[in-house]
Amino acid sequence: MRRADLADADCGIAQALGVLGDWWTFLIVRDVAGGTTRFDALQRELRVSRRALTERLAALVEHGVLRREAYSHHPPRYDYLLTPKGEGLLPVLVALQDWGSRHVMGDGALTATALADSAEARRVRHLVPEGCFALEDVEVAAGPLVRLMREFRPHVVTTYDEEGGYPHPDHIMTHKVSVAAFEAAGDPERYPELGEPWQPLKLYYDIGFSKGKIMALHEGMLAAGLASPYEEWLKRWDDRPDKGPRITTRVECADYFPVRDDALRAHATQIDPDGFWFHVPMELQRHAWPTEDFQLVRSLVDSPLPESDLFAGVRETAHAR
Known part of the structure; x- marks a missing residue:
């Protein structure tokens, strides 16, 4: 099947591959998501020819996956940044990271005991977009949970451990927020606008895998x-x-x-x-x-x-x- 035929196929996967149809394109999006946003740095990281990188960056800009933002006018130089459309690819990259780790580099088993500071966890965190839950300020993110604790008045709270069960960024953030809310809910000086203080009595970490x-x-x-x-x-x-x-x-x-x-x-x-x-x-x-x-x-x-x-x-x- 020719590339043009594939891109015109009546299928969302085929349409996406019309934009992201080679491995260099995925790796460029991966590295931009991880903070490598300038041409020379991308070339150095990917070890791709300047021509190939230029063509793929231009295509990603044309398709609205990346946008250019000038950081030098003389000579003209640009940062390549993800657009909202590009950020929509991040769950795809996380899924590819997981699939590759489990089924290509591993034996297909879920790596649920990976450490929060493991290479796997770091790779996933590099794909987390700005503004997502995992990067929220803990003090801010804990507020809604403090309000709910004061409203529902639980005696027992369970949450993930410090590794998130396994190091999913949202799981780790859930741990941080839960612990912060447990400690704050009973303190009248903290979040006074969120209801009458209520102190839960016990906090547990779920131990799903031993x-x-x-x-x-x-x-x-x-x-x-x-x-x-x-x-x-x-x-x-x-x-x-x-x-x-x-x-x-x-x-x-x-x-x-x-x-x-x-x-x-x-x-x-x-x-x-x-x-x-x-x-x-x-x-x-x-x-x-x-x-x-x-x-x-x-x-x-x-x-x-x-x-x-x-x-x-x-x-x-x-x-x-």
């Missing part, structure tokens, strides 16, 4: 004569931290696992209903690891560890309030 859990599910699959989706993941675990020792609270909730999975499937644009998350049969999950696990990181009530209830110690204090 080596013990992955081993239990892996061994359960093998015992059932099924292929385990965790085999290669476990082979690469040696250089990764295990969050298992951080667990303080295990809540038996196997009867609700189908509800949990249905909630995950509701992320229709992000979750493949036949994908990695759903390879382990429900009954095997219930038998091999029937709990959801948490780390208690802040408590204003007496609750001996380990726990089996997120509300341990809360009921007595709540009645007294």
Whole structure:
């Protein structure tokens, strides 16, 4: 098929490839998103010929993906910056980064234990556009959550750990905002315009992945004569931290696992209903690891560890309030 035919095809993917039809173009958008915006710097990073770079930059400007902003008039020199149309490509680049890391550089397993300062996490953060949630000021972003805490008056708050579960920029920001709001909601001197103070009593981090859990599910699959989706993941675990020792609270909730999975499937644009998350049969999950696990990181009530209830110690204090 000729390029012109592809670009004219009645298909959004084909139309997009009419604009972004070679790998240099994607790499230019990647580097501009990461802050490399000048011609010489782009050429140095990409090691592409000046002619090829000139042609692709001109095409991206023509298609409205990039815009030029002069930083020198004599001689004329320009920064190449993403337009709103160009910023719309960032989720595509993040998806390509994830796919390449998992399926080309890896074995297809989700790298859910990657560290927040890992190369993978840094590459994704470089693709985060200005003005997105992950780059908001924490003090500003925490305000709406403080208001909701004061309105709904929760006793227990759960959130991601400092790595966001895995280092998705929005997950890490959610962690920061949740912790900030937990600390501020009960302070009358902070956000006084957002309602009467209310202090939640316990703060937990969700521990979704521990080596013990992955081993239990892996061994359960093998015992059932099924292929385990965790085999290669476990082979690469040696250089990764295990969050298992951080667990303080295990809540038996196997009867609700189908509800949990249905909630995950509701992320229709992000979750493949036949994908990695759903390879382990429900009954095997219930038998091999029937709990959801948490780390208690802040408590204003007496609750001996380990726990089996997120509300341990809360009921007595709540009645007294």
